[in-house]
Amino acid sequence: xxxxxxGLLGAGNVGTGVVRILQENQADIERRLGGAVAVKKVLxxxxxxxxxxxxxxxxxxxxxxxxxxxxxRVVVELIGGIEPAYTYVMEALSRSxxxxxxxxxxxxxxxxxxxxxxxxxxxxxxxxxAVAGGIPILRALREGLASxxxxxxxxxxxGTSNYILDAMTRTGARYEEALAQxxxxxxxxxxxxxxxxxxxxxxxxxxxxxxGFGARVSVDDISTEGITRVRPFDIQAADExxxxxxxxxxxxxxxxxxxxxxxxxxxxxGSIMAGVHxxxxxxxxxxxxxxxxLYHGRGAGPMPTGMAVVSDIIELCRSVFAFDSGRPPxxxxxxxxxVKPRPLDDERHENYLCVHVxxxxxxxxxxxxxLGTNGVSIKRLQQDPQGPGTPVDMVIVTEAxxxxxxxxxxxxxDELDAVQAPTHRFRIVDPDPLESR
Ligand code: HSE
Numbered sequence: 001x002x003x004x005x006x007g008l009l010g011a012g013n014v015g016t017g018v019v020r021i022l023q024e025n026q027a028d029i030e031r032r033l034g035g036a037v038a039v040k041k042v043l044x045x046x047x048x049x050x051x052x053x054x055x056x057x058x059x060x061x062x063x064x065x066x067x068x069x070x071x072x073r074v075v076v077e078l079i080g081g082i083e084p085a086y087t088y089v090m091e092a093l094s095r096s097x098x099x100x101x102x103x104x105x106x107x108x109x110x111x112x113x114x115x116x117x118x119x120x121x122x123x124x125x126x127x128x129x130a131v132a133g134g135i136p137i138l139r140a141l142r143e144g145l146a147s148x149x150x151x152x153x154x155x156x157x158x159g160t161s162n163y164i165l166d167a168m169t170r171t172g173a174r175y176e177e178a179l180a181q182x183x184x185x186x187x188x189x190x191x192x193x194x195x196x197x198x199x200x201x202x203x204x205x206x207x208x209x210x211x212g213f214g215a216r217v218s219v220d221d222i223s224t225e226g227i228t229r230v231r232p233f234d235i236q237a238a239d240e241x242x243x244x245x246x247x248x249x250x251x252x253x254x255x256x257x258x259x260x261x262x263x264x265x266x267x268x269x270g271s272i273m274a275g276v277h278x279x280x281x282x283x284x285x286x287x288x289x290x291x292x293x294l295y296h297g298r299g300a301g302p303m304p305t306g307m308a309v310v311s312d313i314i315e316l317c318r319s320v321f322a323f324d325s326g327r328p329p330x331x332x333x334x335x336x337x338x339v340k341p342r343p344l345d346d347e348r349h350e351n352y353l354c355v356h357v358x359x360x361x362x363x364x365x366x367x368x369x370x371l372g373t374n375g376v377s378i379k380r381l382q383q384d385p386q387g388p389g390t391p392v393d394m395v396i397v398t399e400a401x402x403x404x405x406x407x408x409x410x411x412x413x414d415e416l417d418a419v420q421a422p423t424h425r426f427r428i429v430d431p432d433p434l435e436s437r
Contacts, residue, residue, distance in 0.1 A: 002035035007066030010078035017306020077101040102129035108203035126312035134304025141211040148287035154431040159279035159300030160195035187300035198226035205249040225263040257342035265429040345404040354424035374409035
């Protein structure tokens with residue numbers, strides 16, 4: 001049989017999944033590909049330590065054994081982070097090797113340089129596993145929806161954050177317990193602040209923006225908030241109001257430019273996003289011809305992510321077989337527009353507010369005046385005062401209001417003497433409103 005030789009950089013969580021799928025599904029893969037995929041070497045930090053799934057003689061701690069081996073046609077990068085992954089991937093591309101990676105940080109931050117080098121060498125970089133684990137969302141945007149115009153992408157793209165919020169909502173688990181469980185299951189990044197701080201979701205949103213809108217944005221320009229401010233109180237209050245708190249990443253095309261946001265939001269209980277549980281991810285795409293389409297599945301973990309990596313390997317091997325006499329098509333993202341997301345000031349949302357006040361006469365009026373003088377109208381109000389002088393969590397749902405007006409109003413509210421802590425605010429978002437569900 002025809003054979004393609006590959007080398008793996010890294011044998012951690014995802015690497016183990018990749019090796020396992022290549023072994024367990026070998027016969028199916030050979031049949032579908034019309035050829036075999038052979039792993040020649042696996043780069044690890046300590047080759048003297050045996051791995052469950054990899055034969056000892058394949059292990060090496062010398063990257064040159066993979067990067068400089070002319071027999072290796074595809075390099076699979078599973079180290080994560082920017083360095084040394086970037087140096088290795090650049091080296092592989094410059095030697096005209098195709099690359100498959102699951103590394104969203106690398107693709108989001110260094111995509112420009114990598115795509116340029118790939119185009120120069122006539123090779124490809126596949127990175128399906130970098131966004132939403134096993135869900136073939138990049139393939140859907142690149143192929144299935146290739147003829148459509150994407151208007152909006154709304155995603156739950158961080159499995160760890162969804163797992164934590166879902167556990168807190170469904171079982172009343174504490175934040176720390178839920179995080180520990182997510183880490184144990186292998187969903188979380190090595191540095192979990194990337195998950196719970198929203199950075200991982202922002203990197204994924206940058207890649208979804210690249211595929212969906214053909215635009216390159218800097219991750220630093222994406223307004224990003226993680227889940228660490230969400231308290232059990234907010235989850236409970238949202239529940240009473242008919243909402244669930246989810247961590248959303250959203251990209252919206254507007255005439256004035258792209259809106260990009262990553263933040264916790266209240267979504268209606270009956271909506272699609274409210275039904276995404278555990279470490280599952282979901283991406284709701286709105287495109288002109290198709291309307292809404294939903295991509296849902298396991299967005300993290302060694303096997304789903306490993307599966308996406310192996311599918312990328314198969315796709316590349318197919319093109320290598322098909323184009324062996326010529327050259328595979330160069331990567332399409334070498335020439336894309338750099339864009340800055342639009343400022344969020346005039347974005348309108350309903351909002352959930354939780355104002356921490358002391359229960360003193362007139363405080364409700366003063367809070368309402370701060371809001372009202374800045375044009376913020378109150379839609380619902382809920383509070384549970386425990387008696388004069390005690391602290392009260394005043395939960396307010398606002399009518400839709402511009403971001404800039406809300407920010408000004410909250411600044412005034414937080415300056416009031418009786419307000420004890422910065423006001424909690426989450427946007428209320430309905431990504432699939434009922435009238436067109
Ligand atoms: N840490 C990520 C998550 C998985 O929790 O979704 C890899 O993207």
